[in-house]
Amino acid sequence: MFIKIENVCFSYPHIKEKALDCFSMTIEKGEVISILGPSGSGKSTVLRLLSGLEMPSQGSCTIQDRVIFDQHTFVQPEKRGIGMVFQDYALFPHMTVSENILFGLFNMKKSERKTRLKEVLELVEMTEYEKRYPHQLSGGQQQRVAIARAIAPNPSLILLDEPFSNLDSELQLKIRKDLRNILKNAGITSIFVTHDENDALAIADRIVQIRAGKIQNIGRPCDLLGAQLPKTTLLIEEESERILAGV
Ligand SMILES: Nc1ncnc2c1ncn2[C@@H]1O[C@H](COP(=O)(O)OP(=O)(O)OP(=O)(O)O)[C@@H](O)[C@H]1O
Numbered sequence: 001m002f003i004k005i006e007n008v009c010f011s012y013p014h015i016k017e018k019a020l021d022c023f024s025m026t027i028e029k030g031e032v033i034s035i036l037g038p039s040g041s042g043k044s045t046v047l048r049l050l051s052g053l054e055m056p057s058q059g060s061c062t063i064q065d066r067v068i069f070d071q072h073t074f075v076q077p078e079k080r081g082i083g084m085v086f087q088d089y090a091l092f093p094h095m096t097v098s099e100n101i102l103f104g105l106f107n108m109k110k111s112e113r114k115t116r117l118k119e120v121l122e123l124v125e126m127t128e129y130e131k132r133y134p135h136q137l138s139g140g141q142q143q144r145v146a147i148a149r150a151i152a153p154n155p156s157l158i159l160l161d162e163p164f165s166n167l168d169s170e171l172q173l174k175i176r177k178d179l180r181n182i183l184k185n186a187g188i189t190s191i192f193v194t195h196d197e198n199d200a201l202a203i204a205d206r207i208v209q210i211r212a213g214k215i216q217n218i219g220r221p222c223d224l225l226g227a228q229l230p231k232t233t234l235l236i237e238e239e240s241e242r243i244l245a246g247v
């Protein structure tokens, strides 16, 4: 397995209840995982712990057998090789699309940076917007730039917190499909947080349902949310049964 998260517990300072209670799961390379749960259930806390913004009181996480944190180790956030896409995209307003993406590529040679910039712009279909500033882009376009910026340094994992919450519902539908394609084409292992079952259904390979800091279920969308998924399938099945029965 690619990522192993074991028994991670965490409480915010001065708060009695655990924000996360014994969170454990494994993730395969290239998998798209959705963490689904109501407000306050601990979804963002999982991402904050993985990215290194918080330190767990217990538990461990390894990425390709490299310890990211455990009882003895705490790798600094910038050394984890984890990309993050925030809810408000957090693009630098005074930088163009290209400059935003190049910002994280300071370790690469100049020629490599140019090639990588071209690749990720193509991946998110934003090549023709490279000279624009964030305020000259739609919400969906800004989101794609934020994803390109996070993907550009080739992180081993990308985390997305409620990536659709700032988009209107029509755009949400379009972006859902785009996001899955972008992540799958890039082959990047990803975890995205949402409170919307439809997001999880449309994008995830597997869904982790959490409530009050505890995992309730982990499974494929069709297994977990099957009750709503196959409404049309059920109708077709009912129809075929009626036809077969000659009713
Ligand atoms: N900085 C903080 N200090 C104290 N408690 C916090 C802090 N941040 C979050 N919490 C608490 O931890 C719990 C989990 O919060 P978290 O932000 O992970 O929830 P969430 O599932 O992301 O919710 P939402 O969908 O509203 O973003 C909540 O009960 C919340 O009140």
Ligand SMILES: [Mg+2]
Binding pocket: 043, 044, 045
């Ligand atoms: Mg949150």
